[in-house]
Every structure is written in structure tokens, then in C-alpha cells.
Amino acid sequence: MGNNKQVWQSLLACIAVYALMQALITFDVIGPFWQLNIVLVCINIILAVSLNLINGFTGQFSIGHAGFMAVGAYVGAVLTVKFQLPFIVAILGGAAAAGFLGFMIGLPTLRLDGDYLAIATLGLGEIIRITILNIPYVGGASGFMGIPRYTSFTWVFFLTVFTVLFIRNFINSTHGRACISVRENQIAAEAMGVDTTKYKVMAFTIGAAFAGVAGTLFAHYFYIAHPASFTFMKSFDILTIVVLGGLGSISGSITAAILLTFISAALAGYPEWRMIIYSLMLIVLMLYRPQGLFGNREISLKMFGRLMGGNKRGTTEGN
């Protein structure tokens, strides 16, 4: 079956990329600075793809993603530091806690639409952060210190692949189509027998759970979980990636996450210029491609085929 062949091809490609990167890291070709950025890229991909499920596919404009990330970071850290549990339990725990919170918050707030939902989620993100700030058990304002560095390239890479596959498969099923129908026309979706509330809450819960995974990975890479890492600015950073890549495009989110993380890393040497160049780029992109880099399209092998075909025609015309 062609379907199976494609799965094997993508799996092989993933393993090849992983082997290459891991080899480069092991033989010190990639220095610690770029290693850190590669881990950040992967965490940003998890965050962006999961937010895209909520904002891009289900059309519910949420800007409180950093809050769920914080929950994942702190719950994961408590599990490894205070309870001495293995990393995998911490990741699952962080995801479950963030997902549960997303579910609880989603039920009441997803009755709201558009701007109102955006404001509500923005507020909720801040409430989570302020709450953590006032819990001495997890370090309060000085942050949760002494977290072991369990996050390695292997962990982030395979969890990123898992996230992307999970959300891609979800979107390409009847459940994903139900989410997309909510974005397209809520009244028509209801009239077609789609329980819109259920699917809004479901997208919100899944998105929040993966933000929790990203949070756990984040905390276990930087030895510390600090409330200042999870302000609404972080939420906006993730939102920027999603919008830049294209609402409703997983490939877009991945590309934008790589692009923005590396640009901000490359500009780290010029701190005074960094924000200016970064924002100028965003302005230019929004002027010329307001739908984001990919719109709502995905990269596929077919697309490459068409691109090649197009080029061929171009050259023959040139001759």
C-alpha cells in the first residue's frame, strides 16, 4: 500500500536526521551554543504545533499557552526533584496536569468567541504564573532550582516527532475534521451533527497537554523553572511562530519555529540590533504574506514533484 510506504519513508527520514544530528553533537561539530538552540527549536516546535491545533485548526484564539507550559514545567520538576521519579513519569505528569487544567479552563471559557476568548486566555495564563509565584513549595519568586538536566537531544527530538505525528494524525481524522468545521462555520458544524463544544474543549485539552510536555522538557534542560520564563511575552512568542508559519499549517509552524529560533540566536551577538531586525522581519513578512509562510497548506512529496515539474517547464521555455 502506498500509505504504508510513505510512513516508512518518513520514519526513515526521521531516524536519518536524528542520527546525523546526534553524530554531529557527539563529535563536537555542533558546539554547546548551537546544541542549546537545537533543543530550543524542538521545544518551540512542540509549543507551536500544539497551539496551532487550538488557534489554527479549531479557530479558537488562545494566547495563554505559556501558562500551560509553566504548569508542565513545575509539575514535572516537582515529580523529579521532590519525588525522585523517573523523567518519563515527569513528562507524563506534566502533560496530564496541563491537559487537565486546559480541560477545566476550556469548559467555561470556550463559550466565548474571538477577542473575548483571547482576553480570557491571556488573563488565565497570567493567573497561573502569579499563582506559581506565590507557592513557596516550588520556590516562589526565586524560581524552582536544582532541577536535574534530564532533557537530552534524544528526548526532545523524539518527543517533537511524536507531537507532530500525533497532531497530524488527529487532524487527518474525522475528529480533526470536526475541529476544522468548528473553525469554518460553527452553525453549519452543529447542523451537521458535530458537538462543537466537545471538540473545542478537546482541542484545547490536547494543545495544553503538549504545552505541558514542552514545559517539562524546558525545565529539565535549563536546571531551573522560573515564573519569569512564562510571562505573556512567551505566549506571544509562540503565537508569532504560529501566525508566521500559517494558521492551520503544521509544516508552517515547524519551519517558522526553526527560522525564528535561529534568527534570534544568530542575532544574539548584536543585542542592540536584535529586536529591531527581528521585528522588521515580522513586519515585512506580514505585509507581503499576511496568511503566513505556508497559508494553510502542508509540505508534501507531491508538492515537491509539482515544484520540480514547474522548474523543468521553466527551463525549456528559457531555451
Added chain:
Amino acid sequence: MALLKATKLSKVFGGLKAVSNFDVTIEKGELIGLIGPNGAGKTTAFNLLTGVYEPTTGEIEFDGKSMLGLKPYQITQHGLARTFQNIRLFSELSVLDNVKIAYHFHVKYGILESVLRIGRYHKEEAEIEKKAIALLEIFKLADKKDEIAKNLPYGEQRRLEIARALAAQPKLLLLDEPAAGMNPQETQELMKMIKWIKQEFDLTILLIEHDMSLVMNVCERIYVLEYGSIIAQGIPEEIKNNPRVIEAYLGEEVD
């Protein structure tokens, strides 16, 4: 037993009685028309039947069960699908995906199965695809299945909306002005198609329409609505000669 029975339905918006004492009984296999001048409350009546509005008073019974207090999606799952006066397609999605979404509540595979691509996922997806394409073929849209819905010409968008409603496999189909904005030739074709799908899918149909030729030709019985209440009902011949209907449409005669 009647398939749909609405008794003494009314809907009050603030001080305005949009629909009052709305009584309709539809037997299985009938093709019923609902007509009335602009603003008579036809679409409001539709919205009451499909659960978009909750009736102020009255009772709706469908297939022997009360539909009161159910959400629109639950009513659709009971077998009552509709189209809209102002087309409501999933406009950014492909024609095929529009139809696929309507199969949603018939699908049995769960989230885990869809994420891991195991169990019933592949079999059911293939089945949906096959059914959806077969349905599009009936509506002469199969060759446009990958087209984005909003790029279709108006008449085809109307057809797609009916195809989508049928994909939900309803017992009763509500059509809200299916011929709105169509030219006489398209209306003719639509008329034939409505008759045909009723036979083919073993459907009961209730339609709102302004085009009198369509209503008089295809409907077996007609209800006339004015100022929110039913003023007449009967076979097309009776309705044509009913003085109250003529008065509602053309105004009173001057002595």
C-alpha cells in the same frame, strides 16, 4: 404515526411574536412546502425545528421522541438535517471534505485509533471517502471534489449544501429556499433533483420556497405562514384558490 409533529409552537423575541401557534404534521414520505410572505417567520420556524432557537411554548415530536431542549447537533443525530437560506458551507475546505464532515457522527473509531492509525481507522476512512464520492457523483460534483468550496459557482454551492445534508443520512430533510438566486433553468433542474432524491434516499422533505412554480409543482401539501401563524394548509390546488392566501400575497381587494 407522524414523522414530525409540532404543536402550538411559538417564539417570542422581546415583544415580537415571531412565530405563534405553529402546528405542522408531516407523515413519512411526504414532500411538504412552507410558504409565506417575507418576514412571515418561515426561517424562524425552521430554526425552532432544528434546535437553533428554543421555542417559548409548544412541543416538537420527531420520530416519536420529543426534541425539546436538544442542541442542534443532537437533533441532527436523530435524523433531521437542513440547509441554510444563506449558504453555510465550510468555505475554505475542499468539496470532498465538506461532505466528509457530515459523516462525522456515524464514525465509530476513537481518538486513539485515529492518532495511532490502528483498528477501524483505515477501513472507516476508506468507506467515508467512497460514500462521499458516490454522493458527489449523484450531484454532478465528483469531478470538482478537490476544488475549494467557496470557488464553486453559486448553483453548485447550493447543490453541495444539499449533498452535505444528505451525507448526514437524515430521515427528514429541511431545505431553506433551495432555489434562491437560481435562474429558471437551474430551478427546473433542482425541482427534478428534489423529486429524485426523495425517491432514491427514501426521504421526507420540508422546504421553504418563494418560487411558486417550484412549490406548486413538487409539493404534495403546502402550509402557508403569515405573521407567524399558519393561515392555510392543503394540496396546491386548494392553496392557489384560498382567498386568505391570495390576500396575504397580493393584498386585500378594494370594494
